[in-house]
């Protein structure tokens with residue numbers, strides 16, 4: 001796909017198929033928003049950000065929290081709290097996205113993108129390590 005900002009690198013794979021697939025979708029959705037802005041389809045991009053991406057973020061967090069519970073991850077509460085904070089920041093972005101010009105929109109998108117990538121690479125990695133360590137090899 002032309003104009004992709006990010007390719008889902010091998011270092012972001014956690015080795016848990018269901019989780020990796022969802023992370024890939026998150027990155028694809030973010031790239032999709034960038035493409036829409038790039039094509040000048042601002043309204044579509046806003047709608048995509050505020051509805052499609054937002055819904056998927058919520059879904060993914062719930063799935064991930066259920067997974068952490070299922071494997072008995074000890075730091076689940078801390079992780080839940082981090083998700084909660086992001087959900088709140090994301091919700092708080094929505095009204096400004098509605099009225100944002102391209103620069104403000106891109107800034108918000110970049111912030112969301114950075115957060116998600118950092119979260120996968122650092123925070124999600126912790127439960128993945130726990131999961132792999134607790135499984136007989």
Ligand SMILES: [Fe+2]
Nearest residue numbers: 023064120124
């Ligand atoms: Fe995640």
Ligand SMILES: [Fe+2]
Nearest residue numbers: 064119123124
């Ligand atoms: Fe997470």
